[in-house]
Amino acid sequence: MSELYPLKFESVLKEKVWGGNALVTRYNKKQKNFSESSKVGESWELSGVSENQSIVSNGFLAGNNIEELIEVYMGDITGDSVYEKFGNEFPLLIKFIEAREDLSIQVHPGNELARKRHNAYGKTEMWHILESENGSGIYTGFREGVTRDMYIEALENGSLASLLNFETVEPGDTYFTPSGRVHAIGPGTVLVEIQQTSDITYRIFDWNREGDEKRDLHTEMALDAIDFDASGKAKIRKETEINKTENLVDCEFFHTSILAFNKPLKQDYFQLDSFVLYICIEGGFLIRWDGSSEKVTKGETVLLPAMIREVTLEPIGEAKILEVYISSKAD
Numbered sequence: 001m002s003e004l005y006p007l008k009f010e011s012v013l014k015e016k017v018w019g020g021n022a023l024v025t026r027y028n029k030k031q032k033n034f035s036e037s038s039k040v041g042e043s044w045e046l047s048g049v050s051e052n053q054s055i056v057s058n059g060f061l062a063g064n065n066i067e068e069l070i071e072v073y074m075g076d077i078t079g080d081s082v083y084e085k086f087g088n089e090f091p092l093l094i095k096f097i098e099a100r101e102d103l104s105i106q107v108h109p110g111n112e113l114a115r116k117r118h119n120a121y122g123k124t125e126m127w128h129i130l131e132s133e134n135g136s137g138i139y140t141g142f143r144e145g146v147t148r149d150m151y152i153e154a155l156e157n158g159s160l161a162s163l164l165n166f167e168t169v170e171p172g173d174t175y176f177t178p179s180g181r182v183h184a185i186g187p188g189t190v191l192v193e194i195q196q197t198s199d200i201t202y203r204i205f206d207w208n209r210e211g212d213e214k215r216d217l218h219t220e221m222a223l224d225a226i227d228f229d230a231s232g233k234a235k236i237r238k239e240t241e242i243n244k245t246e247n248l249v250d251c252e253f254f255h256t257s258i259l260a261f262n263k264p265l266k267q268d269y270f271q272l273d274s275f276v277l278y279i280c281i282e283g284g285f286l287i288r289w290d291g292s293s294e295k296v297t298k299g300e301t302v303l304l305p306a307m308i309r310e311v312t313l314e315p316i317g318e319a320k321i322l323e324v325y326i327s328s329k330a331d
Contacts, residue, residue, distance in 0.1 A: 004305040006287045006294045009046050009054040016041025017213040020100035022190050027299035042097050045301040048090030048197045066090045079274040079306035082326050094301050095193040103185040105205040109225040110179035118200055122179045125195035126249045129173040133188030137168040138175055140183045142231040160205045167235055174236040174248045180227030196253050255327035262318040269309050274326040276304040283319035288312040
């Protein structure tokens with residue numbers, strides 16, 4: 001029987017000028033000093049970002065942060081190849097996000113620029129839409145043919161949004177946003193974000209917010225980070241078949257699939273040298289392993305240590321999850 005077990009973590013809520021109360025009221029995100037009237041924009045579910053290390057909330061390891069666990073258990077937690085590359089730093093950041101207003105138009109640097117400027121990783125990310133209101137959407141990438149000069153002119157005259165793709169969203173849509181792709185989340189949207197471990201954002205345009213809501217811009221730093229060829233539609237829409245895993249995104253930084261199931265499913269990870277994350281987006285289920293079990297409910301994220309090679313996922317009624325790991329494509 002393995003000493004390690006499926007690990008849950010304390011959510012860390014972030015108040016944002018554009019946030020709302022859905023994460024508190026509908027996804028059971030609780031934290032002292034936050035209430036239904038708080039503008040909660042983000043709930044960090046699993047983070048290795050310095051100063052925001054996730055704390056285990058279940059089992060005998062409760063109270064330890066993710067870096068401390070990796071320092072002790074090394075590849076047994078993350079997988080030997082993952083540990084060899086990232087050491088004690090957990091390589092992914094998982095968030096739930098609610099936008100009641102437009103987020104800033106922004107861009108994230110890639111690894112090379114982030115290392116040079118910030119001694120940090122870049123930020124490639126993906127979003128999976130959980131809720132959307134009529135007409136809500138995502139700004140993602142440029143329209144075809146936008147040049148650097150056109151961008152600078154639009155930035156100066158306040159018309160930047162007109163150069164971007166705007167795509168209306170529905171629950172179940174997925175968007176992959178590599179570093180360098182200009183983007184913004186629109187109002188009326190709740191989503192899961194999966195990204196590299198990085199908290200570097202270059203804010204380009206913030207919709208002329210004023211007063212206490214006015215925030216710094218990073219227009220000069222953003223210029224070298226922008227990929228002006230990142231254009232065209234970005235929506236990934238895959239209809240799920242019950243009890244069948246469907247891949248959504250497979251990139252060098254993470255592999256994400258979606259799985260809806262209404263019967264017990266055995267998951268075999270003997271060929272995978274990585275941790276696995278289960279993000280429960282609908283319903284609930286039990287993880288069964290080595291004669292033990294752990295209940296997971298809507299809104300929870302669980303880390304399955306790499307040393308646990310086989311589990312059974314047993315739905316409570318019906319469940320839908322995102323399954324995330326580091327694939328062999330990672331460099």
